[in-house]
Amino acid sequence: xxxxxxxxxxxxxxxxxxxxxxxxxxxxxxxxxxxxxxxxxxxxxxxxxxxxxxxxxxxxxxxxxxxxxxxxxxxxxxxxxxxxxxxxxxxxxxxxxxxxxxxxxxxxxxxxxxxxxxxxxxxxxxxxxxxxxxxxxxxxxxxxxxxxxxxxxxxxxxxxxxxxxxxxxxxxxxxxxxxxxxxxxxxxxxxxxxxxxxxxxxxxxxxxxxxxxxxxxxxxxxxxxxxxxxxxxxxxxxxxxxxxxxxxxxxxxxxxxxxxxxxxxxxxxxxxxxxxxx
Amino acid sequence: xxxxxxxxxxxxxxxxxxxxxxxxxxxxxxxxxxxxxxxxxxxxxxxxxxxxxxxxxxxxxxxxxxxxxxxxxxxxxxxxxxxxxxxxxxxxxxxxxxxxxxxxxxxxxxxxxxxxxxxxxxxxxxxxxxxxxxxxxxxxxxxxxxxxxxxxxxxxxxxxxxxxxxxxxxxxxxxxxxxxxxxxxxxxxxxxxxxxxxxxxxxxxxxxxxxxxxxxxxxxxxxxxxxxxxxxxxxxxxxxxxxxxxxxxxxxxxxxxxxxxxxxxxxxxxxxxxxxxxxxxxxxxxxxxxxxxxxxxxxxxxxxxxxxxxxxxxxxxxxxxxxxxxxxxxxxxxxxxxxxxxxxxxxxxxxxxxxxxxxxxxxxxxxxxxxxxxxxxxxxxxxxxxxxxxxxxxxxxxxxxxxxxxxxxxxxxxxxxxxxxxxxxxxxxxxxxxxxxxxxxxxxxxxxxxxxxxxxxxxxxxxxxxxxxxxxxxxxxxxxxxxxxxxxxxxxxxxxxxxxxxxxxxxxxxxxxxxxxxxxxxxxxxxxxxxxxxxxxxxxxxxxxxxxxxxxxxxxxxxxxxxxxxxxxxxxxxxxxxxxxxxxxxxxxxxxxxxxxxxxxxxxxxxxxxxxxxxxxxxxxxxxxxxxxxxxxxxxxxxxxxxxxxxxxxxxxxxxxxxxxxxxxxxxxxxxx
Numbered sequence: 001x002x003x004x005x006x007x008x009x010x011x012x013x014x015x016x017x018x019x020x021x022x023x024x025x026x027x028x029x030x031x032x033x034x035x036x037x038x039x040x041x042x043x044x045x046x047x048x049x050x051x052x053x054x055x056x057x058x059x060x061x062x063x064x065x066x067x068x069x070x071x072x073x074x075x076x077x078x079x080x081x082x083x084x085x086x087x088x089x090x091x092x093x094x095x096x097x098x099x100x101x102x103x104x105x106x107x108x109x110x111x112x113x114x115x116x117x118x119x120x121x122x123x124x125x126x127x128x129x130x131x132x133x134x135x136x137x138x139x140x141x142x143x144x145x146x147x148x149x150x151x152x153x154x155x156x157x158x159x160x161x162x163x164x165x166x167x168x169x170x171x172x173x174x175x176x177x178x179x180x181x182x183x184x185x186x187x188x189x190x191x192x193x194x195x196x197x198x199x200x201x202x203x204x205x206x207x208x209x210x211x212x213x214x215x216x217x218x219x220x221x222x223x224x225x226x227x228x229x230x231x232x233x234x235x236x237x238x239x240x241x242x243x244x245x246x247x248x249x250x251x252x253x254x255x256x257x258x259x260x261x262x263x264x265x266x267x268x269x270x271x272x273x274x275x276x277x278x
Numbered sequence: 279x280x281x282x283x284x285x286x287x288x289x290x291x292x293x294x295x296x297x298x299x300x301x302x303x304x305x306x307x308x309x310x311x312x313x314x315x316x317x318x319x320x321x322x323x324x325x326x327x328x329x330x331x332x333x334x335x336x337x338x339x340x341x342x343x344x345x346x347x348x349x350x351x352x353x354x355x356x357x358x359x360x361x362x363x364x365x366x367x368x369x370x371x372x373x374x375x376x377x378x379x380x381x382x383x384x385x386x387x388x389x390x391x392x393x394x395x396x397x398x399x400x401x402x403x404x405x406x407x408x409x410x411x412x413x414x415x416x417x418x419x420x421x422x423x424x425x426x427x428x429x430x431x432x433x434x435x436x437x438x439x440x441x442x443x444x445x446x447x448x449x450x451x452x453x454x455x456x457x458x459x460x461x462x463x464x465x466x467x468x469x470x471x472x473x474x475x476x477x478x479x480x481x482x483x484x485x486x487x488x489x490x491x492x493x494x495x496x497x498x499x500x501x502x503x504x505x506x507x508x509x510x511x512x513x514x515x516x517x518x519x520x521x522x523x524x525x526x527x528x529x530x531x532x533x534x535x536x537x538x539x540x541x542x543x544x545x546x547x548x549x550x551x552x553x554x555x556x557x558x559x560x561x562x563x564x565x566x567x568x569x570x571x572x573x574x575x576x577x578x579x580x581x582x583x584x585x586x587x588x589x590x591x592x593x594x595x596x597x598x599x600x601x602x603x604x605x606x607x608x609x610x611x612x613x614x615x616x617x618x619x620x621x622x623x624x625x626x627x628x629x630x631x632x633x634x635x636x637x638x639x640x641x642x643x644x645x646x647x648x649x650x651x652x653x654x655x656x657x658x659x660x661x662x663x664x665x666x667x668x669x670x671x672x673x674x675x676x677x678x679x680x681x682x683x684x685x686x687x688x689x690x691x692x693x694x695x696x697x698x699x700x701x702x703x704x705x706x707x708x709x710x711x712x713x714x715x716x717x718x719x720x721x722x723x724x725x726x727x728x729x730x731x732x733x734x735x736x737x738x739x740x741x742x743x744x745x746x747x748x749x750x751x752x753x754x755x756x757x758x759x760x761x762x763x764x765x766x767x768x769x770x771x772x773x774x775x776x777x778x779x780x781x782x783x784x785x786x787x788x789x790x791x792x793x794x795x796x797x798x799x800x801x802x803x804x805x806x807x808x809x810x811x812x813x814x815x816x817x818x819x820x821x822x823x824x825x826x827x828x829x830x831x832x833x834x835x836x837x838x839x840x841x842x843x844x845x846x847x848x849x850x851x852x853x854x855x856x857x858x859x860x861x862x863x864x865x866x867x868x869x870x871x872x873x874x875x876x877x878x879x880x881x882x883x884x885x886x887x888x889x890x891x892x893x894x895x896x897x898x899x900x901x902x903x904x905x906x907x908x909x910x911x912x913x914x915x916x917x918x919x920x921x922x923x924x925x926x927x928x929x930x931x932x933x934x935x936x937x938x939x940x941x942x943x944x945x946x947x948x949x950x951x
Contacts, residue, residue, distance in 0.1 A: 169727075170725065173720070173726065173789065176713065177740045178708075178744070188728050191730035
C-alpha cells in the first residue's frame with residue numbers, strides 16, 4: 001500500500017510522469033547500453049568522418065568517425081554513476097553530520113558549520129578545479145568533488161529542520177526517559193527529516209549532472225577517449241561550423257536528463273507536501 | 279421593535295478541501311440589534327470563527343458562501359463588488375482578531391497604521407489617532423504612536439487593535455477571541471474596556487469565544503454553536519440558568535466551579551468528540567454524544583424551535599434537558615486529602631538567570647551582560663500523594679520552575695533533593711530510577727508526540743527504558759495504558775496526525791504515567807483543551823491519583839482549575855513565590871493583593887492591575903510586585919523586600935501589609951462582590 005502510493009507520486013501528473021519517464025529511459029540506457037548501442041563508443045570508422053545523421057549513424061559521427069549515438073548511450077552510464085553515486089554519498093554524509101552535530105550543538109556545531117560556510121563561500125566550480133588540481137583528473141576525483149561540494153549544502157538543509165525539531169516536546173520527553181543518543185537521532189529525528197531530504201536529494205542530483213558535465217567540458221573530469229557528454233561538447237565545440245550535429249547530440253542529452261530529473265523532483269516535492277498537510 | 283443592524287439568513291459556508299467542498303457553517307440565521315452584544319460559544323471546530331469571517335465578507339480564498347444572505351442595515355453584503363466592499367470595511371465593519379501581533383504590520387509604526395485605518399486628511403487623522411488611543415486608556419499616546427508593534431506588551435497591542443476597530447462610528451464589530459492570548463489580569467482590563475466602548479459607540483457586536491465565563495460577563499444574548507449549526511440561542515442569563523439544549527447543559531456542567539473538589543465531585547464530561555465536517559451524522563448533529571438521544575434523534579434533524587419569544591433550541595426533547603446544576607458527589611475516599619504525606623521533593627533557593635545577548639561593543643567596554651531573573655530564589659516542598667497547584671501570569675517563572683525540577687533546564691544556583699538525596703541539575707546525569715520517579719507533561723499537545731512514530735511506539739518506550747520490560751511485554755501493556763486514559767485499544771497503530779488535540783494530550787499523559795512515576799509535573803496540561811475535554815482530563819488525573827497515589831505539580835493560569843484540583847497552591851510573580859498554603863486558605867479569601875487580582879479578574883468589580891512594563895525594570899530591592907500593586911502602603915515596598923508572614927496552617931504570604939489589615943480589606947471586598 002505504501003509502495004503503491006510511493007510509485008503513484010512519481011506519476012502524479014503529466015509533467016511528473018514525463019520527468020520520470022525520461023529518467024527511466026536514461027537509466028535503461030545506462031544499464032543496457034552495450035546491448036542497445038549499434039557500435040563501440042571508441043570504434044573509429046575511417047570511412048565515416050563527420051557524417052551528418054543518417055540511417056546508418058542515427059545521430060551522425062564525429063571528427064574521428066565515432067558513432068555519436070553509441071557514445072551518448074555509453075556516456076549515460078558514466079554520468080549517472082558519477083552524479084548519482086556522488087549525490088548518494090553527499091546526502092548520506094550530509095545527513096549524518098547535519099542530524100548529529102545539530103542535535104549535539106555547542107562548540108562542535110559552531111566549528112563544523114563555520115567550516116561548511118567557508119566551503120560554501122567558494123564557487124562550486126572553483127572548488128572543484130582546486131580539488132582536481134590536487135588529486136588529478138579521474139573518475140574518483142569527480143566523485144570526491146561532488147561529495148565535498150554538496151555535503152555542506154545537504155548538512156545545512158538538514159540542520160534547519162533539526163533545529164526546529166530539537167526543542168519539541170517529544171524530544172524532551174525522550175530525554176526525560178533517558179533515551180540513548182542513537183535512538184533520538186535515528187528513530188525520532190531522521191524520519192522527520194526524510195521528506196525534506198528526498199526533495200533535496202533530487203535537487204542535488206540534477207545539479208550533480210551539471211557539475212559532472214561541466215568538469216568534463218573543462219577537461220578536468222573524465223578523460224578521453226571515454227564517451228563523457230561534457231567532454232563530447234568540448235571536442236565538438238571547435239568544429240561547430242563543420243559538424244554542428246556533433247555538438248547538438250551531447251548538449252541535448254544533458255539538457256534532457258536535467259529537465260527530466262527536475263520535473264520528477266518537483267512532482268516528488270508536491271506529493272510530499274500534500275502528504276504532510278493532509 | 280427596532281430593525282436589527284445585522285441580519286443573517288440561512289447562511290451556509292463551505293471550505294474547499296482537495297476536490298470536495300465541506301460545509302463548516304450550515305443554515306445559520308441570526309439578528310443583532312444596535313448596541314447589542316451577541317456571544318457565540320462553541321468548541322474548536324464548531325465553525326464560530328468562520329461564521330464571523332463570513333459575516334465580515336473576509337473569508338479566506340478557499341472558503342465560499344454557498345447559500346444565504348447577510349444584511350447590514352438592510353443592505354445585502356453577499357455579492358458586493360470589490361470597491362463597495364472596501365468602503366464598507368473602511369466605515370462600518372470592524373474586527374478585533376485573536377492575535378494582535380499577527381494583525382499589526384511589524385514594519386510600520388503604530389501611529390502610521392492608525393492614521394491609515396482612520397483615513398482622510400493626515401493632520402486630522404493624527405489628532406484623531408491620539409484621541410482614540412487616549413480612549414482606550416493608553417497612558418502615553420505620543421510614545422505609543424512612535425512605537426513598533428513588537429515594542430508593546432500583548433495587552434497594549436490589543437488596545438491598539440481595539441482603537442483601530444472602534445474609531446469613528448462602526449456599525450458592526452466582530453470580536454474573535456480577543457483575549458485568548460492574554461493573561462487573566464490583562465484580559466480583565468481589556469474586557470472592561472470593550473464593555474465601556476461598546477456601551478458608548480453602540481455597534482452591533484458579535485463576541486466569539488470559547489470562554490463561557492467571559493461570554494456570560496459581556497454578552498446580552500448568547501448563541502451556542504456545534505458542528506456548524508446554532509443549537510441554542512437565548513438571552514445570556516436564561517441560557518446559563520436554564521439551558522434547553524443538552525450540549526449547552528453539558529458544557530456548563532463540565533466547568534469546574536467554586537466548591538467542587540476533585541476527590542468528591544467528578545466533573546461532567548461530554549462523551550465522544552465533535553464530528554468532522556463531511557462526516558456528520560444523519561439526524562441531530564449532537565445525537566452521537568447526547569444522553570437523551572433516541573431513534574428519532576438519529577434519523578430526523580431537529581429544527582430551531584422557539585420555546586419562548588427569545589429562547590431558541592434545536593432539540594426534540596428540550597423539555598427533558600436536566601435543569602439541576604448539582605453534581606453527583608461521591609463519598610470521600612479515605613480522609614487522606616488533609617493529612618500531609620511524607621516530604622518527597624524539596625527545592626532550596628532555586629534561581630535561574632537568563633543572560634540576554636550582548637553586543638560586542640558592550641562586551642569590550644566591560645559592561646555586565648543584561649540578565650533576566652526567571653527564578654529568584656524559590657523554596658518548594660512537595661509531599662507524597664498531594665496535588666500542588668502553581669499559578670501566576672505568563673513570565674512568572676512557573677514553567678522554568680518545573681523545568682529546573684525535572685532537569686530540562688539547569689538552575690543557576692540552588693539545589694533539588696529527591697527523598698533527601700540531591701538530584702543532578704542536568705537530566706543526563708540522573709539515574710534511571712530518578713528519571714522514573716519524576717515525569718512531566720509539557721504544555722503543547724501538538725508537539726508532544728513524534729508524528730513519525732505510532733501511538734504504540736510512543737507508549738512502549740518508557741516501559742522499555744524505565745520499566746525494564748522487553749518489547750514484547752511492553753507492547754502487551756499498551757492497551758492497558760490506553761484504557762487508563764479512556765482511549766480505544768486500536769489506537770495502538772495510529773499516528774499522531776489522526777488524533778485530536780485532546781487525544782494527543784491524553785496519550786502524552788499516558789506516556790508520562792507509563793513507568794509509574796511518583797511525581798508528575800503538568801505544565802498547563804489542560805489549557806489548550808476545550809472545556810468538555812478538559813473535564814475528562816481532570817477527571818482522569820483525579821482517578822489516576824486515587825488509584826496509584828501519584829503526586830502532581832500542576833501549573834496553570836486558571837484558578838478555577840486549581841481550586842478544583844489542587845490540595846496546596848503557590849502563587850508566583852516574577853520568579854518569586856508570593857503566597858503559598860492549602861488551597862482553601864489561599865483562595866478563599868485571597869490575602870496577597872496579587873492573588874486577589876488573579877482571583878477577581880473574572881468579575882466585573884474585581885481589582886485591576888496596572889499594565890506590566892515589558893522592560894522589566896524591577897526595583898533593585900523591595901517587592902517585585904510593587905510597581906503594579908493596587909494596595910501598596912507606600913515607599914517601604916520599593917526599598918525593603920517584603921517579609922514572609924505566617925497566616926497559620928501552613929499558609930504564608932509575602933507582603934508588607936500586616937495580615938490583619940489584609941484580612942479586613944478582603945472581607946469588605948467579599949461583601950462588595
